Amino acid sequence: MKILKRTKYLFLLFLLILSFSLFANNARSQEESQEENQEEVQEEKEDLDQTLRRYQESYNRYQDAHEDYFLARSQYLRFETLQSQEEAREATLQMLQRRDEVVINYLRALKAKLEDATNVNEENRNILSLRIDDEIEWYSEHLDRLPSAATLEDLVSDSNEARNRHRNIEPLAYEVLAFHSVGEVEAQHQKLLGLFSEVEEKLNEIRNEDREEYKLSEQKTQRIDRWLLESENRLIRGEGKQLEAMDMVNNSTNLGGYNNVVSTLREAIQYYKESASFLRETISETKKRG
Amino acid sequence: MGKFVGIFNQMMRSVLQWGNKLIGRGSGETKAQKQPQTKQANVDSRGREVISKGEDPVAKDVQKLESVLQEGVGKAKENKVAKGVVGRTRQIILSVFGKLKDMVTGTSSGGSGTLGKVVALLIVIALLVILVNFARSFYGRVGGNGEVGNGIFSDGPSPTPIQVVQTREPSVYADDEEILQLERNIGLLENNMNESSIRETRLNPPNLDFNISF
Numbered sequence: 001m002k003i004l005k006r007t008k009y010l011f012l013l014f015l016l017i018l019s020f021s022l023f024a025n026n027a028r029s030q031e032e033s034q035e036e037n038q039e040e041v042q043e044e045k046e047d048l049d050q051t052l053r054r055y056q057e058s059y060n061r062y063q064d065a066h067e068d069y070f071l072a073r074s075q076y077l078r079f080e081t082l083q084s085q086e087e088a089r090e091a092t093l094q095m096l097q098r099r100d101e102v103v104i105n106y107l108r109a110l111k112a113k114l115e116d117a118t119n120v121n122e123e124n125r126n127i128l129s130l131r132i133d134d135e136i137e138w139y140s141e142h143l144d145r146l147p148s149a150a151t152l153e154d155l156v157s158d159s160n161e162a163r164n165r166h167r168n169i170e171p172l173a174y175e176v177l178a179f180h181s182v183g184e185v186e187a188q189h190q191k192l193l194g195l196f197s198e199v200e201e202k203l204n205e206i207r208n209e210d211r212e213e214y215k216l217s218e219q220k221t222q223r224i225d226r227w228l229l230e231s232e233n234r235l236i237r238g239e240g241k242q243l244e245a246m247d248m249v250n251n252s253t254n255l256g257g258y259n260n261v262v263s264t265l266r267e268a269i270q271y272y273k274e275s276a277s278f279l280r281e282t283i284s285e286t287k288k289r290g
Numbered sequence: 291m292g293k294f295v296g297i298f299n300q301m302m303r304s305v306l307q308w309g310n311k312l313i314g315r316g317s318g319e320t321k322a323q324k325q326p327q328t329k330q331a332n333v334d335s336r337g338r339e340v341i342s343k344g345e346d347p348v349a350k351d352v353q354k355l356e357s358v359l360q361e362g363v364g365k366a367k368e369n370k371v372a373k374g375v376v377g378r379t380r381q382i383i384l385s386v387f388g389k390l391k392d393m394v395t396g397t398s399s400g401g402s403g404t405l406g407k408v409v410a411l412l413i414v415i416a417l418l419v420i421l422v423n424f425a426r427s428f429y430g431r432v433g434g435n436g437e438v439g440n441g442i443f444s445d446g447p448s449p450t451p452i453q454v455v456q457t458r459e460p461s462v463y464a465d466d467e468e469i470l471q472l473e474r475n476i477g478l479l480e481n482n483m484n485e486s487s488i489r490e491t492r493l494n495p496p497n498l499d500f501n502i503s504f
Binding site: 062066076088092099110113152162166173174176177181184185188191195198199213214255265272273277279280283284286287289290 | 459461462468472473475476477479482483484486488492493494496498500501502503504
């Protein structure tokens with residue numbers, strides 16, 4: 001009898017330990033997945049920061065190489081000796097390699113920025129991403145070919161090739177930046193739209209309230225409706241400006257075009273800010289008596 | 291009060307007329323009517339022009355001023371203080387005018403006629419400026435209703451408009467959790483919009499030298 005009781009207690013204890021360990025495992029796995037998500041986000045951010053850092057470092061190396069190239073070139077043009085020619089060739093090669101690295105790292109940073117952007121149409125994102133990959137591939141091949149140049153003339157020819165190809169970079173860059181800016185504003189627009197709907201829903205709920213002490217006077221209701229209308233009008237104007245900016249994105253192939261997109265988006269944001277402030281007034285009015 | 295204003299106006303008119311004559315402006319004569327001077331001016335031993343007493347406009351004005359001042363002295367005879375002040379003022383004004391007259395006519399030892407005229411003109415302008423400022427500050431002190439104010443250029447601080455915040459009682463929804471949450475979310479969104487940057491400044495295309503030549 002005693003043995004049976006003891007066995008029963010042991011069995012219960014065993015069940016408790018088992019259930020506890022199962023529960024702990026569950027909690028741990030949830031935490032782990034959350035941590036993984038956070039790590040992913042952190043990784044993405046680090047990727048963007050990392051690529052930006054790498055781009056900046058490569059640009060600094062290019063500037064040093066360019067100074068050496070300039071000095072070697074001046075000496076060669078002055079003395080025109082074989083030694084100065086060889087030194088000029090080496091300095092030019094070094095500079096061209098650093099230049100190609102700058103372009104490649106810049107394109108990688110641009111791609112990271114594009115992947116980080118929110119509210120960008122997937123189709124546009126993919127097209128831009130492919131174009132960036134294409135350019136990275138070209139410049140990588142060009143970088144690999146450079147050491148095979150035997151003379152200064154070959155290096156000049158290779159440089160001119162890169163110069164012609166570089167004409168594709170600026171339009172691509174400003175298009176990516178413009179899409180990124182549009183995405184930022186769209187994110188704000190979505191949040192504002194969500195809040196507007198919630199406020200409207202809440203106010204409708206209050207209007208339909210049956211309890212006497214929770215009803216609002218007609219005067220108050222009119223005031224609230226006026227604020228809400230103002231908010232909606234600003235929201236609509238902001239949306240108009242945003243659409244205008246999105247139409248400009250395809251023409252933002254240079255700095256001027258990009259500046260136009262940014263200034264139009266700023267106007268849209270201004271309207272959204274005003275809309276938010278009118279929403280705040282609506283809430284504030286609801287909180288006050290009379 | 292009216293009489294003193296009248297006397298003051300008369301004085302001003304005389305000063306202005308005298309000033310005009312000093313700078314050679316005639317009293318209402320047109321150019322066409324101006325006759326060339328046929329009479330030869332009197333000249334003293336040093337070759338300076340001497341104006342006879344009968345023609346001297348400055349002397350005439352001094353006489354006029356004396357008569358006006360005597361009138362003032364007569365009025366103030368009853369008041370010893372006023373008599374003393376008016377008498378002293380009369381002496382000062384007469385001496386100034388006398389000196390001016392000497393400078394203009396060149397009878398004093400030191401100056402030439404032209405320089406004297408210029409200096410006299412400057413003194414007249416200075417007196418006018420002082421009088422105008424005095425009149426401005428005097429009229430500035432008296433407000434539209436005749437009340438004495440602080441003048442146009444008032445010293446001291448001006449009142450700052452304080453916005454009176456009208457507080458209203460809270461409604462039943464002041465503590466509603468949903469309302470408060472909405473308010474917080476709107477605040478967060480506004481902060482987000484203020485802080486976010488639309489323009490990306492770190493990824494402008496790099497400035498590279500593609501013009502390589504030897």
